[in-house]
Amino acid sequence: MYTSTGFISFLFRRISGVALVLYLFTHMWVIGSVNAGPEAFDARLALVQTPFFKVLEIALLAAVVYHAVDGIRLLVVHHFDVTEYRKSLFYAMFAVFVLLTIAGGLPILLFALEG
Amino acid sequence: MTQNGTTRTATIRVQRFNPDVDAKPTLREYQVQVSPDTTVLDALETIKATQDGSLTYRRSCRHAICGSCAMNVNGKNTLVCNKPLREVLDRKGRATIRPLPYLPIIKDLVVDRSQFWEQYLRVKPWLIPPADVPEAEFRMTPAEVAALRDAEKCIMCGACYSSCQVVALRQAYVGPHALLKMYLRVLDPRDSAPEERLVEIGGDDGVYRCHTIFNCIDACPKELNPTAAIETLRKLAQKRAAFARERAERQQTLAMPAPVAPGAEMPADIEG
Numbered sequence: 138m139y140t141s142t143g144f145i146s147f148l149f150r151r152i153s154g155v156a157l158v159l160y161l162f163t164h165m166w167v168i169g170s171v172n173a174g175p176e177a178f179d180a181r182l183a184l185v186q187t188p189f190f191k192v193l194e195i196a197l198l199a200a201v202v203y204h205a206v207d208g209i210r211l212l213v214v215h216h217f218d219v220t221e222y223r224k225s226l227f228y229a230m231f232a233v234f235v236l237l238t239i240a241g242g243l244p245i246l247l248f249a250l251e252g
Numbered sequence: 253m254t255q256n257g258t259t260r261t262a263t264i265r266v267q268r269f270n271p272d273v274d275a276k277p278t279l280r281e282y283q284v285q286v287s288p289d290t291t292v293l294d295a296l297e298t299i300k301a302t303q304d305g306s307l308t309y310r311r312s313c314r315h316a317i318c319g320s321c322a323m324n325v326n327g328k329n330t331l332v333c334n335k336p337l338r339e340v341l342d343r344k345g346r347a348t349i350r351p352l353p354y355l356p357i358i359k360d361l362v363v364d365r366s367q368f369w370e371q372y373l374r375v376k377p378w379l380i381p382p383a384d385v386p387e388a389e390f391r392m393t394p395a396e397v398a399a400l401r402d403a404e405k406c407i408m409c410g411a412c413y414s415s416c417q418v419v420a421l422r423q424a425y426v427g428p429h430a431l432l433k434m435y436l437r438v439l440d441p442r443d444s445a446p447e448e449r450l451v452e453i454g455g456d457d458g459v460y461r462c463h464t465i466f467n468c469i470d471a472c473p474k475e476l477n478p479t480a481a482i483e484t485l486r487k488l489a490q491k492r493a494a495f496a497r498e499r500a501e502r503q504q505t506l507a508m509p510a511p512v513a514p515g516a517e518m519p520a521d522i523e524g
Contacts, residue, residue: 141467
């Protein structure tokens with residue numbers, strides 16, 4: 138296995154991409170129940186209002202933020218001659234990812250703890 | 253690591269594998285004396301000469317130009333002939349040498365590079381000159397030469413190719429070594445087949461398969477930049493017809509004296 142910052146970003150980008158596709162199916166499963174009426178929708182929505190799913194929501198946020206920020210980093214690499222700064226770009230991207238995930242994940246966590 | 257004046261003893265862990273005998277590769281430890289100018293290849297030579305004659309590896313020129321001795325040292329691909337051993341020893345005086353990753357092992361540190369050469373030939377790495385070759389030489393501008401980004405310095409060692417995870421996942425991928433050579437030919441104003449070349453590498457297993465992991469840059473012992481070459485080829489592949497027209501126009505003037513850049517005038521005594 139040849140490890141590097143580039144490989145780590147590639148691996149996380151792949152994992153987060155697959156996770157987002159899987160989430161999309163779950164999302165359609167919940168939202169699609171609205172066709173069966175408001176009671177069916179409320180019942181299905183209640184299934185995902187558990188602490189376990191709150192933690193998954195933070196993971197979902199992390200996946201979205203990582204995939205988006207890493208995508209922006211790749212766009213910068215594709216359109217500007219910045220390969221010399223590849224490691225700095227990765228670390229900057231990762232810092233933004235961590236900050237945004239904490240900023241967004243903390244309210245979700247606090248909301249979940251309040252019940 | 254024990255120290256005695258300028259000489260130390262280092263522990264070299266070498267991956268051994270004999271396909272006729274072994275089920276899987278194993279690491280074997282050897283102790284070697286290290287002086288300030290010992291290279292990793294020197295250590296391997298010492299092991300082979302004094303401790304284990306069956307150790308198998310490739311090496312030839314010992315001047316970092318033949319590309320034979322690319323190996324994986326402490327997880328990073330490098331040429332062992334010009335890599336000082338002290339640079340790769342950890343605090344306990346240990347270093348680990350493995351063959352290039354993602355390629356079939358023939359024996360010990362020797363890998364099968366057939367796939368590497370097949371992909372290289374796929375891009376027709378030779379120059380395809382125009383039909384009307386001038387009697388005198390082709391005249392390129394300094395800017396055109398500079399644009400090639402030293403790509404001609406590639407020594408085909410395979411360090412970039414075997415560090416690429418895309419190659420590991422998909423053997424049909426043409427690889428950074430071949431794309432760097434393709435870049436050299438496509439950007440060369442003397443080449444008359446840029447459109448065909450860009451069609452070839454604009455397909456499924458060409459430039460768009462690269463995931464911009466950058467391992468090829470980090471691994472290159474000649475400090476070349478295959479990723480930047482791939483990015484340029486991506487842009488050119490999208491406008492290949494216009495690029496080919498520009499090339500055809502440029503070749504009309506190739507036999508003429510090139511415009512001289514300011515400050516790049518030839519000294520009078522060597523001008524023709």
